[in-house]
Amino acid sequence: MQINVDSVTKKYGNYVALDGVSAEIPSGSIFGLLGPNGAGKTSLIRIMNQITGPDEGRILLDGKPIKSSDVSRIGYLPEERGLYKKMEVGEQSMYLARLKGLDSKQAKAALKDWFERFEIQDWWKKKVEELSKGMAQKVQFITTVLHNPELLIFDEPFSGFDPINAELIKNEILELNRKGTTVIFSTHRMESVEQMCDYIALISRSKFVLNGSLSEIRERFRDNTFKLEIRSDQSEEQFILPAGALLLEEKNEGNILTKVVRLESANTTPLLQAGMQMGTVQLLSEVIPSVNEIFIQTVKESHE
Amino acid sequence: MNRILLIIQREYLSRVKKRSFLIMTIVGPILLSAIGILPAYFASMPEPDRTLMVLDQADILDMDKGTDRISLKYLGPPANYTIDEAKEQFMLTEDYALVYIPTGSGWDPDFISKNIVIYGKEEVSLGVKSFVEDIIRSKIEDLKLRNQGVDPEVIAQVRTHVKVKSINIEESGVEEESIVEGKMVIGFIFAFFMYFFIFIFGSQVMNGVMEEKSNRVVEVIVSSVRPFQLMMGKILGSGLVGLTQFLIWIALSFIIYTAFTGIFLADKMEAIQTMAEQSAAGGAESIEQLQNDGIGSVMTFLDTLNVPLLIGSFIFYFLAGFFLYAAMFAAIGSAVENQADAQQFLFPVTIPIILSIVIAMKVAEDPNGPLGFWFSMIPFTSPIVMVTRIPFGVPYWQLGLSMLLLILGFIGTTWVASRIYRVGILMYGKKITWGELWKWMKYGG
Numbered sequence: 231m232q233i234n235v236d237s238v239t240k241k242y243g244n245y246v247a248l249d250g251v252s253a254e255i256p257s258g259s260i261f262g263l264l265g266p267n268g269a270g271k272t273s274l275i276r277i278m279n280q281i282t283g284p285d286e287g288r289i290l291l292d293g294k295p296i297k298s299s300d301v302s303r304i305g306y307l308p309e310e311r312g313l314y315k316k317m318e319v320g321e322q323s324m325y326l327a328r329l330k331g332l333d334s335k336q337a338k339a340a341l342k343d344w345f346e347r348f349e350i351q352d353w354w355k356k357k358v359e360e361l362s363k364g365m366a367q368k369v370q371f372i373t374t375v376l377h378n379p380e381l382l383i384f385d386e387p388f389s390g391f392d393p394i395n396a397e398l399i400k401n402e403i404l405e406l407n408r409k410g411t412t413v414i415f416s417t418h419r420m421e422s423v424e425q426m427c428d429y430i431a432l433i434s435r436s437k438f439v440l441n442g443s444l445s446e447i448r449e450r451f452r453d454n455t456f457k458l459e460i461r462s463d464q465s466e467e468q469f470i471l472p473a474g475a476l477l478l479e480e481k482n483e484g485n486i487l488t489k490v491v492r493l494e495s496a497n498t499t500p501l502l503q504a505g506m507q508m509g510t511v512q513l514l515s516e517v518i519p520s521v522n523e524i525f526i527q528t529v530k531e532s533h534e
Numbered sequence: 535m536n537r538i539l540l541i542i543q544r545e546y547l548s549r550v551k552k553r554s555f556l557i558m559t560i561v562g563p564i565l566l567s568a569i570g571i572l573p574a575y576f577a578s579m580p581e582p583d584r585t586l587m588v589l590d591q592a593d594i595l596d597m598d599k600g601t602d603r604i605s606l607k608y609l610g611p612p613a614n615y616t617i618d619e620a621k622e623q624f625m626l627t628e629d630y631a632l633v634y635i636p637t638g639s640g641w642d643p644d645f646i647s648k649n650i651v652i653y654g655k656e657e658v659s660l661g662v663k664s665f666v667e668d669i670i671r672s673k674i675e676d677l678k679l680r681n682q683g684v685d686p687e688v689i690a691q692v693r694t695h696v697k698v699k700s701i702n703i704e705e706s707g708v709e710e711e712s713i714v715e716g717k718m719v720i721g722f723i724f725a726f727f728m729y730f731f732i733f734i735f736g737s738q739v740m741n742g743v744m745e746e747k748s749n750r751v752v753e754v755i756v757s758s759v760r761p762f763q764l765m766m767g768k769i770l771g772s773g774l775v776g777l778t779q780f781l782i783w784i785a786l787s788f789i790i791y792t793a794f795t796g797i798f799l800a801d802k803m804e805a806i807q808t809m810a811e812q813s814a815a816g817g818a819e820s821i822e823q824l825q826n827d828g829i830g831s832v833m834t835f836l837d838t839l840n841v842p843l844l845i846g847s848f849i850f851y852f853l854a855g856f857f858l859y860a861a862m863f864a865a866i867g868s869a870v871e872n873q874a875d876a877q878q879f880l881f882p883v884t885i886p887i888i889l890s891i892v893i894a895m896k897v898a899e900d901p902n903g904p905l906g907f908w909f910s911m912i913p914f915t916s917p918i919v920m921v922t923r924i925p926f927g928v929p930y931w932q933l934g935l936s937m938l939l940l941i942l943g944f945i946g947t948t949w950v951a952s953r954i955y956r957v958g959i960l961m962y963g964k965k966i967t968w969g970e971l972w973k974w975m976k977y978g979g
Contacts, residue, residue, distance in 0.1 A: 308753040
């Protein structure tokens with residue numbers, strides 16, 4: 231499912247939560263929604279889930295304006311999770327599945343599959359208050375994806391899971407994505423963004439300050455920084471930095487010298503030559519900024 | 535809407551399955567039938583016999599012996615006692631009260647009538663006090679008439695026993711004997727029932743909303759249904775629980791009442807039966823007896839009521855009144871995060887409910903007066919005030935208008951509540967004020 235966020239504005243009184251944001255989320259992609267706390271991520275997610283409506287702008291699903299029957303095409307796992315404590319796991323899962331439009335037969339069959347997959351069949355008759363937090367999160371994950379939505383929206387999906395379960399959930403998300411489900415998730419964990427996302431958008435102060443495919447964005451943030459590793463017997467003072475280059479970092483371990491250098495242009499020949507004069511060049515690679523660095527840099531700039 | 539039905543169903547089942555529902559369902563009708571039976575039972579219990587000590591210095595009572603129930607005995611000769619001595623004497627006896635009739639300087643009936651005192655070891659009952667007032671009034675009146683030279687025989691003839699029976703003339707021309715006390719009781723039962731129902735079920739709705747908010751399940755639910763549907767589903771579900779409980783109560787109360795009257799009052803019933811037969815044969819005395827008899831009057835009284843109209847309109851006010859208040863309770867539940875924060879917002883909601891019950895008391899004395907009329911039109915008070923009036927008979931146009939206004943009222947509160955609710959359920963960690971609620975109401979979307 232392709233999603234278009236079309237110049238969406240949301241205000242709460244005088245407070246502007248979203249200020250004319252637009253984005254395209256291609257069908258079948260994994261889209262990371264990043265941004266500091268209070269930037270407007272949850273507001274946007276709630277608008278996509280039709281929990282609130284935009285004051286201006288609209289959301290398009292496959293080119294058509296979103297309508298209330300679309301809730302059954304979307305699965306949503308909010309950041310703050312919860313279930314009815316006094317209700318039994320099975321009964322509650324059935325209820326949530328039926329609210330998403332499944333009939334009781336479909337719901338039961340789908341639940342049976344998922345419960346077997348997660349090996350939690352014997353939880354069916356347990357009350358939610360008898361489950362641990364992690365267990366309840368698993369149940370909640372199942373109820374989110376149960377109705378085979380075309381779009382899954384996760385707000386901080388890995389918070390509250392131990393590393394083993396976080397891995398399990400991550401693999402389930404990737405598996406669903408392979409089958410064609412479009413996934414949007416917001417997170418603070420940059421390493422999961424790097425591992426999983428095809429596209430990212432960065433919200434800061436109610437606006438998108440960065441928006442596009444991850445590889446394209448990283449391309450854009452290239453700044454001719456290179457890492458050079460030289461095996462050399464000479465002392466490091468012998469190394470002559472090419473003209474206009476800036477030494478960012480250096481390391482000397484035995485006879486291995488490592489230099490991180492920002493060049494004037496993408497032409498690496500002068501750097502390579504400088505290295506070769508010292509000894510054997512073991513490695514020359516470009517240093518592409520991590521999402522984390524991009525995040526921090528962009529947010530800082532947007533605040534200036 | 536299929537989804538709202540699911541919400542109603544969950545709400546209904548989760549409440550009905552609770553133990554508290556079962557307990558209320560059993561205890562309720564016992565209380566309700568107790569309210570119906572006990573007054574009749576107490577009415578048939580005799581008051582204890584009492585003896586009054588009298589210091590009649592004005593010599594006005596003429597050594598009257600009183601009645602079987604309240605007998606009079608005299609301290610004599612009166613001139614030998616001062617009031618203090620009489621009091622001492624009184625304290626030594628088992629007598630119920632001491633009546634002191636002073637004579638004053640001259641023998642002036644008007645002085646005497648204003649200076650009579652009753653001393654009791656405890657609060658003297660109203661019945662005894664009015665007995666003493668009655669007997670002294672008639673004695674003084676006799677004296678005054680005799681002093682004017684009226685023949686004692688004429689005086690005896692003039693004395694008339696009056697008993698007023700009040701009868702309503704229906705528009706159809708049918709005359710119906712009104713039994714005001716019974717209608718007041720029915721009206722009160724309805725009013726109190728409504729009062730407790732709105733409070734108990736209204737706060738249940740509030741707590742339910744608060745629970746969904748605090749355990750964060752609400753955000754998942756509103757990603758499947760509109761917040762309005764969730765709110766209405768909860769209100770309708772709770773309303774149905776209340777209706778179920780009410781209908782079970784009516785059925786059980788009827789069974790208990792029938793069983794009770796059948797077993798414990800069987801002999802009384804027979805007596806009523808025979809009296810009724812006698813009265814058909816023309817025994818006017820027995821009708822009066824029948825009416826004075828507790829159970830008898832309850833029985834004949836029930837026949838005079840339009841029961842289907844009564845139950846039907848009660849159910850209407852019951853549901854509509856509940857919806858009106860439940861919407862407000864839901865809005866409060868959505869705005870706050872715990873019971874303590876709810877208090878400040880509950881205050882203005884509970885005021886009209888409490889006001890209604892106070893006004894209902896007044897209205898029962900004058901069901902068709904202006905107070906009753908206006909407060910049975912205002913949607914916030916009409917559910918309680920109108921059900922108090924209904925047993926007395928309310929003109930159909932008033933009933934219709936009141937119902938219409940109540941429907942408009944609950945549409946209004948529901949609209950306002952839903953606008954607060956949709957923002958409130960997703961709002962955490964904020965100190966909520968009235969101004970804040972007002973702002974939420976104006977948010978778009």
